[in-house]
Amino acid sequence: MTVSRRGFLGAGGLALAGASMISGRTQAASLPEAPTMTEATMQPPLYPKSGPDYQPVVTLNGWTLPWRQNGDWKEFHLVAEPVVRELAPGMKAHLWGYNGQSPGPTIEAVEGDKVRIFVTNKLPENTAVHWHGQLLPNGMDGVGGLTQPHIPPGKTFVYEFVLQKSGTFMYHPHSDEMVQMAMGMMGFFVVHPRDPAERRVDRDFVFLLNAFDIEAGSYVPRVNEMTDFNLWCWNTRVFPGIDPLVVRQGDKVRVRFGNLTMTNHPIHMHGYDFKVTGTDGGWVPEGAAWPEVSIDVAVGQMRAFEFVADAPGDWAIHCHKSHHTMNAMGHDVRTFIGVNMNKTAPALKKIAPGYMPMGGAGMGEMGSMEMPLPDNTLPMMTGYGQFGPIEMGGMFSVVKVRPGLAHDDYKDPGWYKHPEGTVAYEWTGEKLAEPARGTSPDSGVKATEFRAVDPRKRPVRAAKAGGHGNH
Numbered sequence: 014m015t016v017s018r019r020g021f022l023g024a025g026g027l028a029l030a031g032a033s034m035i036s037g038r039t040q041a042a043s044l045p046e047a048p049t050m051t052e053a054t055m056q057p058p059l060y061p062k063s064g065p066d067y068q069p070v071v072t073l074n075g076w077t078l079p080w081r082q083n084g085d086w087k088e089f090h091l092v093a094e095p096v097v098r099e100l101a102p103g104m105k106a107h108l109w110g111y112n113g114q115s116p117g118p119t120i121e122a123v124e125g126d127k128v129r130i131f132v133t134n135k136l137p138e139n140t141a142v143h144w145h146g147q148l149l150p151n152g153m154d155g156v157g158g159l160t161q162p163h164i165p166p167g168k169t170f171v172y173e174f175v176l177q178k179s180g181t182f183m184y185h186p187h188s189d190e191m192v193q194m195a196m197g198m199m200g201f202f203v204v205h206p207r208d209p210a211e212r213r214v215d216r217d218f219v220f221l222l223n224a225f226d227i228e229a230g231s232y233v234p235r236v237n238e239m240t241d242f243n244l245w246c247w248n249t250r251v252f253p254g255i256d257p258l259v260v261r262q263g264d265k266v267r268v269r270f271g272n273l274t275m276t277n278h279p280i281h282m283h284g285y286d287f288k289v290t291g292t293d294g295g296w297v298p299e300g301a302a303w304p305e306v307s308i309d310v311a312v313g314q315m316r317a318f319e320f321v322a323d324a325p326g327d328w329a330i331h332c333h334k335s336h337h338t339m340n341a342m343g344h345d346v347r348t349f350i351g352v353n354m355n356k357t358a359p360a361l362k363k364i365a366p367g368y369m370p371m372g373g374a375g376m377g378e379m380g381s382m383e384m385p386l387p388d389n390t391l392p393m394m395t396g397y398g399q400f401g402p403i404e405m406g407g408m409f410s411v412v413k414v415r416p417g418l419a420h421d422d423y424k425d426p427g428w429y430k431h432p433e434g435t436v437a438y439e440w441t442g443e444k445l446a447e448p449a450r451g452t453s454p455d456s457g458v459k460a461t462e463f464r465a466v467d468p469r470k471r472p473v474r475a476a477k478a479g480g481h482g483n484h
């Protein structure tokens with residue numbers, strides 16, 4: 014794990030604090046260290062060294078926040094601060110986050126734990142942290158102005174509460190919330206059951222859905238945007254920058270996600286049906302878990318689903334809103350499908366030198382196109398698989414199910430080697446007859462031009478040809 018130490022106290026100080034058995038606030042006199050992460054790559058799961066056993070989660074392109082045990086209390090230290098986050102190779106964003114990254118580190122603990130979370134504010138404005146979904150004393154709920162004073166720049170506040178139940182939670186600011194969430198401030202919070210056998214899985218993946226509006230060539234999101242975002246992210250990453258979900262064949266797998274964007278996302282996984290087993294309100298009773306292949310997650314909600322990974326392969330997992338599997342795209346581009354661009358291009362080139370005709374046969378060609386881009390932006394769709402460009406961006410990744418992996422091996426295993434005879438293939442046998450619908454019998458117009466014909470003129474021509482009035 015690449016964790017650099019901020020050095021709030023040395024190793025000696027840590028041992029001294031750990032040995033102290035004084036309970037309550039006086040113990041908080043010494044701050045626990047606040048580790049920071051400098052990389053956007055997935056870090057290995059953090060196995061518990063004491064207390065009840067559990068299968069730790071892995072955070073896509075993220076990490077779990079180390080803690081210290083201090084008497085009865087599990088102590089964490091979050092630092093709210095400006096960060097630089099790589100969204101995918103080729104683009105970095107200047108955001109706000111926690112402990113070096115956006116989103117912040119995942120907090121993991123166990124049902125019944127007493128947690129003490131220090132929050133240091135290194136932002137240029139007030140902040141506060143809300144523990145989304147947790148049952149806690151009102152004054153620990155983190156709503157600046159309502160349940161506590163805002164945390165001013167440079168100050169550290171302490172949150173203390175007992176984890177009432179296991180499940181899937183988030184944390185995010187409740188202080189200048191619109192700006193601070195648009196700047197990337199959020200994190201995952203997982204509470205494991207006290208009984209290690211309860212709801213046990215072999216792999217447990219977590220990520221947050223977030224969205225940014227960053228103009229091509231710039232670094233800072235436009236925080237006032239409400240609908241027209243151009244970067245649809247999982248954990249502040251876009252495809253092909255999102256980690257694959259690497260799974261050992263036969264494993265029981267859980268995927269949990271929370272939605273902190275301004276719209277809903279139907280998350281769809283290929284190759285499997287799965288059971289929806291959790292919401293932010295808690296676990297779905299086992300007999301009531303329902304089957305899906307897509308599960309919509311509304312704004313502010315979380316969902317968890319589970320499946321047994323019995324089918325090996327490279328299975329796509331993505332948001333089913335097709336605009337959300339695109340990177341920075343202009344939404345004011347006109348549709349040219351069916352237009353014969355060879356006819357219009359010469360005229361357009363006269364007024365716009367360098368104009369490139371495209372879109373007449375769809376936009377898939379953009380997946381393989383290498384065009385000069387401004388600094389610090391990403392192609393609209395990109396990412397290559399073993400058979401060519403995948404033509405995706407944004408909220409897209411791959412569940413890679415492989416036999417024989419070690420139980421804690423999350424390394425990308427490369428592309429799936431398909432057994433012979435199991436890949437869709439080109440028909441090379443007898444040539445098929447051309448379908449009769451290829452031309453219009455009345456006009457003689459070629460199929461490629463057909464839809465570009467002015468429809469107002471067609472009845473006239475049809476009448477001249479006679480007979481076929483019934484198209």
Ligand SMILES: [Cu+2]
Binds near residue numbers: 245278332333334337
């Ligand atoms: Cu979506």
